[in-house]
Amino acid sequence: MDTWTFGWTLALIGMAGTMLVLWCLSLLILLLKKLFPYQPEEAASQKG
Amino acid sequence: MESALISGFQGLLLGVTNLGVAHVIMILIASLLLYLGISKGYEPLLLLPIGFGAILVNIPLAEMMGDDGFLRYFYNAGVRTEVFPLLIFLGIGAMTDFQPLLENPKIILLGAAGQFGIFLTLLLALALGFDKLDAVAVAIIGACDGPTAIYVSSKFAPHLLAAVSVAAYSYMSLVPLIQPPIMRFLTTEKERKIAMGVVRQPVSKTTKILFPIVVTIFASILAPKGAPLIGTVMLGNLMKESGVVDRLKRAAENEIANIVTLLLGLCIGATMEADQFLQAQTLLVLGLGFIAISLDTVVGVLFGKLMCLLTAGKINPLIGAAGISAFPMAARVVQVEGQKYNKKNYLLMHAMSANAGGQIGSVIAAAVMLSVLQGMGIVGG
Numbered sequence: 001m002d003t004w005t006f007g008w009t010l011a012l013i014g015m016a017g018t019m020l021v022l023w024c025l026s027l028l029i030l031l032l033k034k035l036f037p038y039q040p041e042e043a044a045s046q047k048g
Numbered sequence: 049m050e051s052a053l054i055s056g057f058q059g060l061l062l063g064v065t066n067l068g069v070a071h072v073i074m075i076l077i078a079s080l081l082l083y084l085g086i087s088k089g090y091e092p093l094l095l096l097p098i099g100f101g102a103i104l105v106n107i108p109l110a111e112m113m114g115d116d117g118f119l120r121y122f123y124n125a126g127v128r129t130e131v132f133p134l135l136i137f138l139g140i141g142a143m144t145d146f147q148p149l150l151e152n153p154k155i156i157l158l159g160a161a162g163q164f165g166i167f168l169t170l171l172l173a174l175a176l177g178f179d180k181l182d183a184v185a186v187a188i189i190g191a192c193d194g195p196t197a198i199y200v201s202s203k204f205a206p207h208l209l210a211a212v213s214v215a216a217y218s219y220m221s222l223v224p225l226i227q228p229p230i231m232r233f234l235t236t237e238k239e240r241k242i243a244m245g246v247v248r249q250p251v252s253k254t255t256k257i258l259f260p261i262v263v264t265i266f267a268s269i270l271a272p273k274g275a276p277l278i279g280t281v282m283l284g285n286l287m288k289e290s291g292v293v294d295r296l297k298r299a300a301e302n303e304i305a306n307i308v309t310l311l312l313g314l315c316i317g318a319t320m321e322a323d324q325f326l327q328a329q330t331l332l333v334l335g336l337g338f339i340a341i342s343l344d345t346v347v348g349v350l351f352g353k354l355m356c357l358l359t360a361g362k363i364n365p366l367i368g369a370a371g372i373s374a375f376p377m378a379a380r381v382v383q384v385e386g387q388k389y390n391k392k393n394y395l396l397m398h399a400m401s402a403n404a405g406g407q408i409g410s411v412i413a414a415a416v417m418l419s420v421l422q423g424m425g426i427v428g429g
Binding site: 025 | 153156157160163164166168180183184250252258263266267270408419426
C-alpha cells in the first residue's frame with residue numbers, strides 16, 4: 001500500500017470511527033440513564 | 049608498582065576522556081527538563097525522573113541501558129511490554145469522575161473532535177517523509193495523553209519514544225499557553241460571551257457502575273486492539289464507582305500510579321541517549337507535536353461552533369477546546385477564557401464534560417487507529 005493511500009485511509013476511518021464510537025457511547029449513556037434513572041432516595045441515603 | 053599506579057589513575061579518568069560534546073549537550077537538555085519540572089512546576093512528576101534518567105544514560109561508560117544496566121531492566125519489563133502505561137491508565141481510571149459527562153452525554157462528541165489533530169498530523173508527518181509507523185507514533189502526540197502516546201510509540205516506533213514522550217508531556221503542560229490564542233482567533237466576542245445554563249441531571253449509582261463495563265465491552269468489540277487501553281481505564285473507574293474495593297482503588301491511584309510514574313519517567317529519560325536523541329528528526333517530532341495539539345484545539349473549537357449553530361446559540365464554542373485529554377487543565381483554560389468576556393459565565397462544568405469526553409476520546413482514537421492498522425495489515429493481528 002502506498003504512503004498516501006495509507007495516510008488518507010487511516011485519517012478518514014480514524015476520524016469517522018472515533019466520532020461514530022463516541023456518538024454510540026453517548027446513546028448508550030442515555031439508554032443507561034433511561035433504564036436506571038436517578039432515584040431521589042439515593043440522595044437521602046447518601047446523606048444518611 | 050609505578051605502572052599499576054598510572055593504570056589505576058587512568059581508570060579514574062576514563063569517564064572524563066570518553067565524555068563527548070553530545071553527552072554534555074544531553075546533560076544540559078536533561079538539566080533543562082529538571083529546571084522546568086522543579087522551578088517552573090511543569091509536569092514535575094514526570095519531568096524530574098525523565099531529566100534524571102537522561103542524565104544517568106548519558107554518563108559515559110556507565111552503560112545504564114546496556115544489557116545488564118538497571119534502567120534496561122525496567123525498560124524491558126515495563127515499557128517494551130507496554131505494562132507501565134497500562135498501569136498508569138488504571139490509576140487514571142480510578143481518579144477520573146465521569147459524572148459531568150454522564151450528566152450531559154452529547155458533549156462527548158467534542159471529545160471526538162478534539163482528537164482530529166492526531167489524524168491530520170499523521171498526514172503532515174507522512175508528507176514530511178516519516179515512515180508509516182513512525183508517522184503514527186508522532187501523530188499520537190495529538191492525543192494529548194502521555195500514557196497513550198507512550199503505549200503507541202513504544203509499540204510501533206521505540207526509537208522515537210523519548211522525543212514523543214517529552215513532546216507529549218511538555219505540550220500538555222503548556223496547554224494554558226497554546227490554547228487561548230487559538231480560541232480567541234476562531235471565535236467572535238459574541239460567541240465567547242454565551243452563557244450556558246446549569247445542567248443538573250443527577251445520575252444513578254447503577255448507571256455509574258454500568259458505564260465502565262458497557263464502554264469496555266462495546267468499545268473493545270469495535271476496536272479490539274485498543275482493549276488493553278480501554279479496559280485498564282475502565283477497570284480503574286469501576287473500582288472507584290463500585291465502592292466495594294476501596295483498598296484496590298486507593299492502591300491504583302496512589303501506590304501503583306506513583307511507583308509506575310517514577311519508573312516510567314526514568315525509562316523515558318533512559319531512551320534519551322545522545323546518539324539517538326540529537327537528530328534533526330527529534331526537532332521535527334517536537335514541531336509536529338505542537339501542530340497536533342494546536343489542530344486538536346482548532347477542530348474542537350470549530351466543532352463547538354457547529355454545535356452552537358445547531359443548538360441556536362446555546363453552546364459556547366469555547367468549550368470545544370476542552371475536548372482534549374489534558375484533564376482538568378483544558379477545562380480550567382476554558383473557564384478562565386469564558387470569564388474574561390462574561391464575568392457571570394461559569395463554563396467549568398460544561399468544559400469538564402468535554403474534557404472527560406476528551407479523555408475517553410483519546411483512548412478510543414488510539415484504539416480505532418490500532419484496529420484500522422491491523423485491518424490494513426500494517427501491524428500483526
